[in-house]
Amino acid sequence: MDFPSGPIPLVTGTALPLPGDDIDTDRIIPARFLKGVSFAGLGEQAFADDRRELAGQHPFDRPDHAGARLLLVNGNFGCGSSREHAPQALMRWGIRALVGESFAEIFFGNCLALGLPCLQAPRAVMHELQALATAAPTAAWELDVMARELRQGDRRWPLTLADGPHGMLLSGRWDATGQLLAHDAELRATAARLPYLSGFRG
């Protein structure tokens, strides 16, 4: 499976609706799957307990949604634990972008660091999108990150994404390590004005 790399102007594919507010990262990937020193294998465990509870009826188990690349969610998605295992599990399951009413902050940052765009739409629009994706699970969607717009057939919905992450996704600079290493002199200058770094020894 190819993971995201480089600029991400567009994500296409079918869409998977996952209704519910405040879906936390413990539900996305229960803590017992965090035991390990790599992220490999997490894809199959996404929503493990919710899926067991719904015995085959969970959106991630419905055959007509297999292979979906867009995840349609509601409010405060990804709240709770900072575990990057959560977006890793979604990415390894096949998700390449999320559209939702709102996202928890750490989760949003973790997604960005993996090249998974998270764009927002109002509550009523999310309900409409989820109903459409439920009714037509094989319909093809286009998430235009550049235009901040979601399209299906002739229809289009405007989405929001802050300029910072928008620019990072389009430029391919969402993987921040290289940029952070590029400012060595500035980093030293910042460190020099922080007295606690030298134990206040004057």
Added chain:
Amino acid sequence: MSTGTLYDKVWELHRVAELPGGSTQLFIGLHLIHEVTSPQAFAALADLGLTVRHPERTVATVDHIVPTTSQQRPFADPLAEEMLSTLERNCATHGITLHGIGSGRQGIVHVIAPELGLSQPGMTVACGDSHTSTHGAFGAIAFGIGTSQVRDVLASQSLAMTKLRVRRIWVEGALQPGVYAKDLVLHIIRRLGVKGGVGHAYEFAGPTIDGLSMEERMTLCNMAIEGGARVGYVNPDATTFAALRGRPAAPSGEAWQRALAWWSSIASDADAVYDDEVRIDASAIAPTVTWGITPGQGIGVDEHVPTLEQIDPQERPLAEEAYRYMDLQPGTPIAGLPVDVCFIGSCTNGRLSDLQAAAAVARGRQVAPGLRAFVVPGSEQVAAAAEAEGLDRIFREAGFEWRAPGCSMCLAMNPDRLEGREISASSSNRNFKGRQGSASGRTLLMSPAMVAAAAVTGVVSDVRQLLP
């Protein structure tokens, strides 16, 4: 836009560069790491051919996966053993101090860093754990990060960040006897919601906050993230300075005087501007218990589980899911609900004063028959201090198990967990579905004293009726 707040000042001081695309590169003054969210970061660092930029600003401990019964190596769980040995190897390779089991300094990362005097006013603190907001109690800007960001901090001692808005939460009125910082923060989250703080740093201020001890402030800031705020902090004051003085990593002598001056200058100005403000009357707060599946679903112990009509229409689907999962009837009292397991511990409430408050309730009483109750100190230092004053004996005589330090049943990555549909009274921070290790297990969040009250009565009980 906020100006003159502690958050603004710390942000400006730690700003390295503006990055293309609109985020800011922020210097990280203290990087705390543990065994769960760091191994993939070290592996990524090696893949990129990079090394740790500031190993002396990086501090490690082991907490999430440690067993609290036998801590003999190798651990009985081979995966837990692999995680700890990987951390040991990474720390040795990169010259990072690891406070391991038996060092006298091991414990939950958010308990040990303050104990060691590592968490200080005006710092930026990052850790691959959402409860890093705890260190904001010292007037630090502290926040949780994911593993890719752990890699970035290891490599560059900095992060790409976006500035938050600052909300002042002004608290007045005295907490009543039997009401603790845990009740205050559960009340705040009940009022503002679990997503109310998204995009915000919470500054906790006002006469009530001024009067809180450092450990109470840590409980408060710890759960800022449960209200959606990645950062929560309290301005440093005499209480903060007294708590830091003499700690191993705190400055001393002339450096102490310089530190005091700098720390004081970091506090929010009297004329600071906030993005918004919320006022809370602490005197009206009752011991608070969660009834649902998010930390925002809390009520006073003297209240009833809310009916659908009492709940905001937008929140009703979640409430209905909570009724089903928790098997609770709307409109019924929460007091008197039987519990199966009582857990006292966690980064929220595993410090000495938490154990003292619980022991005051447990003293001379007995854990109800058929109930499992255990106490997990937050650190080796907490355990030693509690044992020195005989708290372990009080708990044991009352029928509690006295365990070794770690995160334990807060998230059940070690053998401590709920079984089946068990209900726990827990001093931890999250009542999410499945959080405590059983996919159908149920969690009621409350203060350590309230957990002790539940343990000795077998049901959710108002601790105010058990206090001397």
